[in-house]
Amino acid sequence: xxxxxxxxxxxSDSTLEQAGEQADAVExxxxxxxxxxxxxxxxxxxxxxxxxxxLDFGSIQVPVGPGLGFQVNFEATxxxxxxxxxxxxxxxxxxxxxxxxxxxxxFAAPKRSGIWDDxxxxxxxxxxxxxxxxxxxxxxxxxxxxxxxxxxxxxxEVLNEMPPEVREQIPQEVIEQGxxxxxxxxxxxxxxxxxxQGVVQGAAIEDEEQWQVLEDVFRNIVVxxxxxxxxxxxxxxxxxxxxxSEAAGEQQEEGGSDTFDPFERGPEITEVR
Numbered sequence: 001x002x003x004x005x006x007x008x009x010x011x012s013d014s015t016l017e018q019a020g021e022q023a024d025a026v027e028x029x030x031x032x033x034x035x036x037x038x039x040x041x042x043x044x045x046x047x048x049x050x051x052x053x054x055l056d057f058g059s060i061q062v063p064v065g066p067g068l069g070f071q072v073n074f075e076a077t078x079x080x081x082x083x084x085x086x087x088x089x090x091x092x093x094x095x096x097x098x099x100x101x102x103x104x105x106x107f108a109a110p111k112r113s114g115i116w117d118d119x120x121x122x123x124x125x126x127x128x129x130x131x132x133x134x135x136x137x138x139x140x141x142x143x144x145x146x147x148x149x150x151x152x153x154x155x156x157e158v159l160n161e162m163p164p165e166v167r168e169q170i171p172q173e174v175i176e177q178g179x180x181x182x183x184x185x186x187x188x189x190x191x192x193x194x195x196x197q198g199v200v201q202g203a204a205i206e207d208e209e210q211w212q213v214l215e216d217v218f219r220n221i222v223v224x225x226x227x228x229x230x231x232x233x234x235x236x237x238x239x240x241x242x243x244x245s246e247a248a249g250e251q252q253e254e255g256g257s258d259t260f261d262p263f264e265r266g267p268e269i270t271e272v273r
Contacts, residue, residue, distance in 0.1 A: 042189050042196050045224040052220055055243060057093055059236035060106050060196070061222040068217070069096035072240060073103070090238040095217050100204035102214040106223050107195045108230035114190025115232060119197070120146050123186060141215060146186040151179040187218065194225045194236065 043049035054061040055070060062070070071094040076085035095102040109115050124135040127148045135148040154175060159167055174180050185200040198218045204211040225236065 041219045042191065042221045042223060044191050044194070045222055046192075047222075049222055050220060054220075054222065055241045056239075057090075057241060058239035059224050059226070060093065060104065060238070061224070062093055062095065062104065063217055063220040065213075065217075067097055067213070070094065071096065072238070072244065090240065091235060093238070095214065097213045097217075098203060098207075098210050100200065100202035100207070100210045100214060102204075102217060103199040103201075104218070104221065105197050106236040107197070108225070108232055108234045108236060109190060109193055109195040110232050111193055115195050116188035116190050116197075117144075119188065119195070119233075120144065120186065124148070140185075140187060142187050142189050142218070145188070148184045148186065149181045150184060152182040153179050191223055192225065194223050195233075196221065196223055 041047075041049060052063045053065075054063050057072075064070075072090045073092040073094060074085075074088035075091040076088045078087040079085055091105070093104045095104065107115070120137070124137075124146055127133040127135040127150065131150055133148055133150040135146055137144050138147045139145075154170070155178075159170075159175070170180065182201070183205045185205055187198040187200065189196045196218075198214075200211070200214060202210075204214050223236075230236075
């Protein structure tokens with residue numbers, strides 16, 4: 001019997017609804033509004049916030065805990081003649097837990113108005129009109145968030161890079177159609193002259209236990225806006241914590257290299273306690 005392949009937009013409507021139901025199942029009943037400064041974080045550096053062990057990334061301080069791994073994404077600021085990156089700046093912090101990842105970024109915002117509503121609408125438009133996905137607003141523990149479904153291409157190269165146990169779990173029908181729907185959850189909080197965004201991927205979309213760990217991390221982030229004037233939406237500068245410098249030094253000693261390439265994987269801190 002031939003397999004009927006549904007159109008991407010037809011299939012994504014159903015998949016998005018299922019993902020939304022799963023996301024709704026992990027929300028808490030006492031969801032605060034999507035603004036900082038209340039009884040729960042994220043926190044401004046001027047707030048009275050809980051004293052926790054945190055990694056200092058300059059503009060944001062991220063809590064650590066058992067089972068958490070941390071990595072930093074870099075953006076190229078200089079390339080060679082072939083387009084290979086030479087220098088870069090840190091642009092986001094990745095918090096890893098089990099099969100889940102939370103990407104965190106902080107931006108400058110106006111004094112008297114938030115930017116999350118506009119960013120959320122623009123992100124939804126890009127997903128639906130440019131990426132061929134689906135997106136819709138949902139109420140979450142930090143206020144209104146965005147739940148999206150993006151078509152992830154399953155090329156032979158992608159499939160070959162997957163661990164065998166992961167590839168075996170993909171239905172043959174999905175492999176034949178050449179793409180799989182990837183759920184992504186966008187959360188945002190407007191603070192005093194800053195905006196904090198989190199992007200959640202992986203099992204935490206459906207797994208309540210994994211989501212709770214990442215939610216607690218995001219809720220306990222402290223943002224240090226600084227007094228310097230910055231245009232709205234400009235990324236707040238990130239720096240590497242001393243723990244990352246120590247990890248990079250260990251990598252150089254083990255690998256026999258005197259230089260650190262930020263565009264290679266790492267430095268990485270795992271199982272921070």
